[in-house]
Amino acid sequence: MQEHNAQHSRPLEVSRVTVTDAFWHTEQELVRTAVIPFQWDALNDNVPGAAPSYCMHNFKAAARQNASKAAQGKAFVPPAYTFRGFEALPEDPAHPDPDAFYGFVFQDSDFSKWIEAVGYSLAQHPDSELEATADAAIDIVCNAQLDNGYLDTYYILNGMDRAFTNLKDHHELYCLGHLVEGAVAYYQGTGKDKLLKAACRFADYVDSVFGRDEGKLHGYPGHEIAEMALVRLYETTGERRYLDLARYFVTERGRSPLYFEAEDRRRAELDGTAVEPNTNLPKPYAYYQAHEPVVEQTEAVGHAVRAAYFYSGVADVARLTGDSDLLAACDRLWRNIVDRKLYITGGIGGTHIGEAFSYDYDLPNDIAYSETCAAIALAFFARRMLQIRPVSEYADVMELALYNTVLAGMAMDGKSFFYVNPLEVDPTACHRDERKFHVKSVRQKWFGCACCPPNIARIVESIQQYATTVSDDSSTLYTHLYVGGEATVELGGRPVALVMDANLPWRGDGRAVVRIADKSDMPANAVTTATLAFRLPAWAGGEAAADAIRVEGAAGSRLSREVRDGYLYLTGEWRDGDTVTFDFPMQVRMLAANPNVREDAGKVAFMRGPVTYCAEGIDNGAALHLLHVDAAAVAADPDEVRIERTGFHAGAEGLDERGTGEVESVERDIVRLTVPGWRESGDVRSVTGGPLYAAWHPAERESASITLIPYFAWANRGETEMTVWLRV
Amino acid sequence: MQEHNAQHSRPLEVSRVTVTDAFWHTEQELVRTAVIPFQWDALNDNVPGAAPSYCMHNFKAAARQNASKAAQGKAFVPPAYTFRGFEALPEDPAHPDPDAFYGFVFQDSDFSKWIEAVGYSLAQHPDSELEATADAAIDIVCNAQLDNGYLDTYYILNGMDRAFTNLKDHHELYCLGHLVEGAVAYYQGTGKDKLLKAACRFADYVDSVFGRDEGKLHGYPGHEIAEMALVRLYETTGERRYLDLARYFVTERGRSPLYFEAEDRRRAELDGTAVEPNTNLPKPYAYYQAHEPVVEQTEAVGHAVRAAYFYSGVADVARLTGDSDLLAACDRLWRNIVDRKLYITGGIGGTHIGEAFSYDYDLPNDIAYSETCAAIALAFFARRMLQIRPVSEYADVMELALYNTVLAGMAMDGKSFFYVNPLEVDPTACHRDERKFHVKSVRQKWFGCACCPPNIARIVESIQQYATTVSDDSSTLYTHLYVGGEATVELGGRPVALVMDANLPWRGDGRAVVRIADKSDMPANAVTTATLAFRLPAWAGGEAAADAIRVEGAAGSRLSREVRDGYLYLTGEWRDGDTVTFDFPMQVRMLAANPNVREDAGKVAFMRGPVTYCAEGIDNGAALHLLHVDAAAVAADPDEVRIERTGFHAGAEGLDERGTGEVESVERDIVRLTVPGWRESGDVRSVTGGPLYAAWHPAERESASITLIPYFAWANRGETEMTVWLRV
Numbered sequence A, B: 001m002q003e004h005n006a007q008h009s010r011p012l013e014v015s016r017v018t019v020t021d022a023f024w025h026t027e028q029e030l031v032r033t034a035v036i037p038f039q040w041d042a043l044n045d046n047v048p049g050a051a052p053s054y055c056m057h058n059f060k061a062a063a064r065q066n067a068s069k070a071a072q073g074k075a076f077v078p079p080a081y082t083f084r085g086f087e088a089l090p091e092d093p094a095h096p097d098p099d100a101f102y103g104f105v106f107q108d109s110d111f112s113k114w115i116e117a118v119g120y121s122l123a124q125h126p127d128s129e130l131e132a133t134a135d136a137a138i139d140i141v142c143n144a145q146l147d148n149g150y151l152d153t154y155y156i157l158n159g160m161d162r163a164f165t166n167l168k169d170h171h172e173l174y175c176l177g178h179l180v181e182g183a184v185a186y187y188q189g190t191g192k193d194k195l196l197k198a199a200c201r202f203a204d205y206v207d208s209v210f211g212r213d214e215g216k217l218h219g220y221p222g223h224e225i226a227e228m229a230l231v232r233l234y235e236t237t238g239e240r241r242y243l244d245l246a247r248y249f250v251t252e253r254g255r256s257p258l259y260f261e262a263e264d265r266r267r268a269e270l271d272g273t274a275v276e277p278n279t280n281l282p283k284p285y286a287y288y289q290a291h292e293p294v295v296e297q298t299e300a301v302g303h304a305v306r307a308a309y310f311y312s313g314v315a316d317v318a319r320l321t322g323d324s325d326l327l328a329a330c331d332r333l334w335r336n337i338v339d340r341k342l343y344i345t346g347g348i349g350g351t352h353i354g355e356a357f358s359y360d361y362d363l364p365n366d367i368a369y370s371e372t373c374a375a376i377a378l379a380f381f382a383r384r385m386l387q388i389r390p391v392s393e394y395a396d397v398m399e400l401a402l403y404n405t406v407l408a409g410m411a412m413d414g415k416s417f418f419y420v421n422p423l424e425v426d427p428t429a430c431h432r433d434e435r436k437f438h439v440k441s442v443r444q445k446w447f448g449c450a451c452c453p454p455n456i457a458r459i460v461e462s463i464q465q466y467a468t469t470v471s472d473d474s475s476t477l478y479t480h481l482y483v484g485g486e487a488t489v490e491l492g493g494r495p496v497a498l499v500m501d502a503n504l505p506w507r508g509d510g511r512a513v514v515r516i517a518d519k520s521d522m523p524a525n526a527v528t529t530a531t532l533a534f535r536l537p538a539w540a541g542g543e544a545a546a547d548a549i550r551v552e553g554a555a556g557s558r559l560s561r562e563v564r565d566g567y568l569y570l571t572g573e574w575r576d577g578d579t580v581t582f583d584f585p586m587q588v589r590m591l592a593a594n595p596n597v598r599e600d601a602g603k604v605a606f607m608r609g610p611v612t613y614c615a616e617g618i619d620n621g622a623a624l625h626l627l628h629v630d631a632a633a634v635a636a637d638p639d640e641v642r643i644e645r646t647g648f649h650a651g652a653e654g655l656d657e658r659g660t661g662e663v664e665s666v667e668r669d670i671v672r673l674t675v676p677g678w679r680e681s682g683d684v685r686s687v688t689g690g691p692l693y694a695a696w697h698p699a700e701r702e703s704a705s706i707t708l709i710p711y712f713a714w715a716n717r718g719e720t721e722m723t724v725w726l727r728v
Helices: A022-043 A055-071 A108-124 A128-144 A153-158 A172-190 A194-209 A226-237 A240-252 A259-271 A284-288 A304-321 A324-340 A372-388 A392-408 A427-432 A452-461 A542-548 A631-636 B022-043 B055-071 B108-124 B128-144 B153-158 B172-190 B194-209 B226-237 B240-252 B259-271 B284-288 B304-321 B324-340 B372-388 B392-408 B427-432 B452-461 B542-548 B631-636
Strands: A009-011 A017-019 A468-471 A476-479 A485-491 A494-502 A509-516 A527-535 A549-551 A559-564 A567-575 A579-583 A588-593 A603-608 A611-616 A627-629 A642-652 A663-680 A693-695 A701-710 B009-011 B017-019 B468-471 B476-479 B485-491 B494-502 B509-516 B527-535 B549-551 B559-564 B567-575 B579-583 B588-593 B603-608 B611-616 B627-629 B642-652 B663-680 B693-695 B701-710
Touching: A009 A372, A017 A022, A022 A055, A022 A108, A022 A128, A022 A452, A055 A108, A055 A128, A055 A153, A108 A128, A108 A172, A108 A452, A128 A172, A128 A194, A153 A172, A172 A194, A172 A226, A194 A226, A194 A240, A226 A240, A226 A304, A240 A304, A259 A284, A304 A324, A304 A372, A324 A372, A324 A392, A372 A392, A372 A452, A372 A468, A392 A452, A392 A611, A468 A485, A476 A485, A476 A494, A494 A527, A509 A527, A509 A567, A527 A579, A542 A549, A542 A559, A588 A631, A603 A663, A627 A701, A631 A663, B009 B372, B017 B022, B022 B055, B022 B108, B022 B128, B022 B452, B055 B108, B055 B128, B055 B153, B108 B128, B108 B172, B108 B452, B128 B172, B128 B194, B153 B172, B172 B194, B172 B226, B194 B226, B194 B240, B226 B240, B226 B304, B240 B304, B259 B284, B304 B324, B304 B372, B324 B372, B324 B392, B372 B392, B372 B452, B372 B468, B392 B452, B392 B611, B468 B485, B476 B485, B476 B494, B494 B527, B509 B527, B509 B567, B527 B579, B542 B549, B542 B559, B588 B631, B603 B663, B627 B701, B631 B663
Parallel strands: A476 A527, B476 B527
Antiparallel strands: A009 A468, A017 A485, A468 A476, A485 A494, A494 A509, A509 A579, A527 A567, A549 A579, A559 A567, A588 A603, A588 B693, A603 A611, A611 A701, A627 A663, A642 A663, A663 A701, A693 B588, B009 B468, B017 B485, B468 B476, B485 B494, B494 B509, B509 B579, B527 B567, B549 B579, B559 B567, B588 B603, B603 B611, B611 B701, B627 B663, B642 B663, B663 B701
16 A cells, blocks of 8 residues: 655654754753753652642552552452543642542653653763663553553543543543653663553554454544554554554544544433533534544644644655545645644644634734644644655744744743743733733743643754654655754665754854765775755745755765755765755845734734744833834845844743743843834823824834844743734 | 702603604614514513523512412412522423523513613603503512512522522622612603502612611622612602612622622532632622722723623712712723723723723724623713713713614614624634634624613613703703703703704704793793703814804893803803704714724724714625725825715625524615725735735735724624724
8 A cells, every 4th residue: 555655754763863953952951951850850749839740640559559459469450430520639739649540631641741852862862860760760650551551540540441431532542642652762762662562552452442343442532643653653663553553543533423422422321411512613523623534624623733743643644555635635734724824933723712723814913822732733744744745845834833933832941831822912911811811921830731841842852853854765865954963874775974064043054064974895985876855945035045055076066956846956976075065045034924814914023044033022112012113124125124143141030920930041142133113102101091092193103123032032031022023 | 968069960850851863763763663572572482583581481480479378378488599500491491380480590680671661662652552561561570579578589489598698699689770770760751650669669678688787788789780770769769768778889899808708608608619719810809899999999890881880870879978989989980991991982891701891901802892781881870970070071971882882782673682892893703713702793683691682772762861961959951962852851940841953973963942831920031040051072072162052043142151071051041942053063083092002003993973983894895904094195184084974774684603683674874984095905815825924015005995884883784894993
């Protein structure tokens, strides 16, 4: 069934890529030194002032129950199920029952996300102490696994009689997915396969329960991720059944009769309750992307993280099975997102109700949801589309998400986080308008529902998996993101290293040097015949930017140049030391939204390279809505915008009574923009208390230089207004 | 305690004012012929397709229980209380239990609102059949009253043991308030006092239960209205204890310790449940205006209808007791609303969460709440401030609410209603954005919670109570609104009629003729010495418009002219036939909002006279956000706006799957405006599917004439976009 497709590619093994990039190395070090240890404390309920996670507590409780039953010589029989809420908390927080499950139904996944980040981190930066901690945690987790392979402490502790009766909302298969992701990463990072084996056993058990065969449950995950995780497990182990199971989940979803509808009914019967309507929306299971089969879907709908995780799995299965209907679905959904539902910050999910995609072109700025995890999920989807077809648009969108919303999710000290990433913030509204209570004006420490911080950790630690892929036939090495580091891969039959120096996101220049690693049989001029493909970023002019890439010296005449789908393909004989230099233009771009986007009518936003900019009140004074960009001047002469490489001093005490947005003093390097413009009415306070409505007259103008900082750097200097879009 | 204050005034008796005004007579006839009969059917669950009200069902059930106990010779002892939800519905809608209470806890008030409108209507338009129906309904209601005077069928049918244990949310005192309002209106309209006596008995019982004395409950209404109703009862009956009770309710509210907090605790004890937090907001009882004493309040907060009903009661008590602290509170709260929280349509209540005031200057257009009832409540408050001090700003705001949001609440056929009155509507958003599900793009038939339609009925039928007041010393007759009709009043010791011809809201001209009604002792030139005071509307230029008012003929030399607080006072000897003419300028006004209002930055709205205008998609094409007003041209030459008196054809079939917004074919007279402007990008559909973000360039302009219709007329021609604020 699998088509051979020379275009298909895959990320390099974690252990064979290093990141030395000034920008990303800083982020990775932040994750390694601040987030991963903090996360471990959080998993173990050791963060003062933060809500306990109960994650390791649950694994320990399950492991203890297993051990006690084993000691009595009989198989462990868990208790009968009782539902204690979507998030179960101890009656007396000071004395949790050591044998009870606490936290959210998906709390197990916190461990899996942590171990995934640890796996990547250990590959980059060996740390025996961390590895020992991780191994001990893995022992506990593995001890919690039932004999049949089942491993979700929520049901193990609450009653296995109800396992797999609420796929829709109880995240068992989501926990499987994260376990697999974590286990593979830890295996790749350390070579240790204990957790991988446990994950395989859980996957095997799920495989024995689910499928189209008679007698099996015809269900699928309520929160997707298992689809792409199982594909990864297949690619790691070579076991075809994991791909088949992923394909089953992807294609069964949304088929009529709807499994979730039937499941809702069955569960209501079990509980003796009425079936509650799932939502007020016309397609109730659209939240789960389960309203119709994916091959019939044309619009990205529902919970944005679930959706993009799902599309990632669909793309994976499409790539490996050659199913053109699935691929067409991915294409349609991708276009819908990119053409109608994508924030200029790379965020997705316009509405907080259901943390979901809103309708086409509905991209509100101040009540945006734009969850950090959703931007991460979009990067997953984009990377997978790239694996199918190296088309630069996928990399453009992936890069947009990574440099902007993903990084905005984390404070510069790595200690507080945004779940919601608005494009416009008035702190007053966040405090006083209940409609905006989901929007925070300062980052928060750690949530009970710990999705975003560990998700940031795992994607930042694995940024190299997004930068580079190698074609399935080992003929072509793709550079999607210009991230400094060294990637080693078998290319044209030889181990080749590409050593990248890059200066993004602040400068567009850099170089890639080819090293032929194994020169044993060719002492003088080691050679391999291969293609290096370099993305031509849309922000640099797209294919017009091909001239910005040069092959140095004699190699230039040895190699053919071809531009295709936004990539420059350099093909021919590569020798050790061959060097490709690039110098992408880094013009400031002043962008307008499609006129269908009501929220952005009459406004512009600024980008430079992959970085989206914003204005903060701390730099520009209050009432950012009274600032106007002199767009005509900037359009006429881009040099009207001042570009300044400068230090950025983060550090502020938290001001939000609901958050803890304290940021430690940190100095980072950024590029700041200064845009010409004007401000209405001088001082807005002078009109406070004045008439609410008065005869219109042309606004009094006071010229103003508008200071813009990278969006990812906002909210690092205390609570202040912010806006990405500025009036013209 | 009562200060004598010559400025204080009161509305004329309902039976002594007639409305012949072309505009308002049409509205009143709509209410009389369409709304009142429909409302009666609704109260009796006879509207096919609409949710049953159960209002008369409940009164009948209570009356039957009373009768059955009376027949057994013993006092009626109601059952023990059981809570069956804030809205109780029969398990089998086809067979409701005849003895059970159904509907909302405040369902009794539906009858009271209906009887109030009927009272006003009968005063204007005698109708023996309607009166007989009303008398029969009153008999049923009075039969439901307990021997002690208590009259709220919710507790009579569900268990009197819990009466007055949930003042905060169970609306008993709200039902008392509406009963009083309805009873007084029916008494004034018909002279019949059966219901009035019942209302007095209920009020007396409440007076025996509540107060500061030891042994009494120190509570007050959860939903205010009883305060102003009791003042009206005092003014109707002369019984001082009703004013004292109103004063108690007004001044006790919000005093520490908070009654509602204690009540919540007590009820939780009774129920054996935990006390639930009232809200996430910092001042939990602000929703009820009960977070602090009103004399300490500085900001209008909480549920907007409750708030403005409360402030109305505070103003009434301040007027009658001369309490300067209460008056100062009214002044502060009025200023806060008018300067920071008032829509240009006269609506209040920016947020649907709690149907409440949002924070200062937060006046969102597309997710506005702006409940019809809140605009009505604002008119109540404004009229009462006018009664304290004849200052034209109060009348300006009252008029704004009445001509715009209040009337927008009802379709032109009187058969469907808006509860929420947004200033900007995109039907797609109403259907697809759950954040906007409270916003309807077409009017709806009748809600289970029937607050707005009957409220519109009672205010429209009593518009004359807002147009004219007479000073307490009978020296001055104030014309606040220019509404055609005849007002008869004792003035300067004689019965005088003022016969008003007016052409608002479309023309500013008209006249008022004085008729000395009782000429028995002065055969030739009947004379009275008095003052007629005429408001100088802000829309006509305020005090500068005094010149627009002329006394015809010789009377001019007999009368002094004085302008004070936006009123022209004409004082001296008035003779039968004396005529005052007026011709207020009706310029189109192009208004901008205070720069603190973020939502309206860069936008203008149009008014002419008291009427606020809007643009609908049906006239202007889709994508109203791409329309721009050529504000400079209009500012330079107001004649750039075309003013056209024209027929307006209402009529459309409903398109909203959740509503029934069908409007019957009706022809009305309106003034339409045509404003010069331009539209961006020609056809927005050409960019649909195009790139979401692209380099900014100056918008392509296509000149456009923007058609504006009165805001109150919107959504009468099918589902379409609408906006009040237009980009400049």
